[in-house]
Amino acid sequence: MGTAWASMGATGHSSSVSPVQATNALQPPGATPIRARMWKFSLPLRHPDTGRLFADIDHLSAGLQRRSIDRYMWLIHDRDEGSAPHLQGALRLTNSRTSTQLSSILGLPATALRPLRDRSGQHGAFERYCRYLLHESIEAQEDGKFHYSDSAVHSNFDFRDMIDRYFGFAASGCVPTVESTDQIRLKVYNGDMTPSEVHALHPMIFIRNHKSLEELYHKGRHDREIATTLAERAAREGESASDSSAEIRAA
Missing domain, CATH: 3.40.1310.30 (Replication Protein E1; Chain: A,)
Known part of the structure; x- marks a missing residue:
């Protein structure tokens, strides 16, 4: 029968009921447990x-x-x-x-x-x-x-x-982080955090966003490569323009 438990009845007096009896009392007749x-x-x-x-x-x-x-x-x-x-x-x-x-x-x-x-x-x-x-x-x-x-x-x-x-608590001192999901996604896009690091530090955020985190990580790396290429091109064009100006002044 299991352990008997004291419970207060409608009259205010205690009565002894088994766990199964208490369970049955909570279930409406015919209800699926x-x-x-x-x-x-x-x-x-x-x-x-x-x-x-x-x-x-x-x-x-x-x-x-x-x-x-x-x-x-x-x-x-x-x-x-x-x-x-x-x-x-x-x-x-x-x-x-x-x-x-x-x-x-x-x-x-x-x-x-x-x-x-x-x-x-x-x-x-x-x-x-x-x-x-x-x-x-x-x-x-x-x-x-x-x-x-x-x-x-x-x-x-x-x-x-x-x-x-x-x-996402820090290991030292268990200090809670205040980063939101958007802040973490931005870190991944900027290359400051990898999806693997998100998995280790924020497992539930990784579970809910793992596909988009991988896409953001690769997109961020691609965008940074393009930005670097454009910056190098602009620098070369600037140097070329500077050399042309110098030649014109020398002439």
Whole structure:
């Protein structure tokens, strides 16, 4: 049956439900279960009134070792002002699953699981949410959220390298760059950056623009060659005109 969870019913009293029961309660009759490869989860550590433990960390940790889970990252948020201590994280699967399946694997109630989706026209939902979990962005700091250190994270991959590469942070000090896509494209056209360097520093920009970046790189090199040829021709014509003027004055 899985771990039992305390939930507040309509009467205000706590009742014990299994993760699968909670999942079934959320699904309208006859509805097709939602399947996704990326999920986020959030769960209070304890019941605010009774102190009953909500998060079964041992069950979660064991479930995350499944080979079907490609990447995961989670931590306990217990320093946020005005927010009760809670467990929060994200995971990426090798194949899509339903919340019912994940609920059983991780020992989490369905109410704690939500599909992690990319915003319209934008990729990188997993990368952005992993960074959000640390509250290290300027926006999070302006909202007064506590900046959690990397040492507070539980994960099975190098999340710091992923975040830094996705957001284009410099290796020294993790200082964020402020370059826009247009600025990067201009650098490629001017020969100040190659498409390979864009791939290494700004992987998502490269993925979304790799064809145009290659075209810009070659077009920029071609245009610079033409500009150099024209400049050399103008210089030769200038020298020729100068020599002719000198001959006329000598005559």
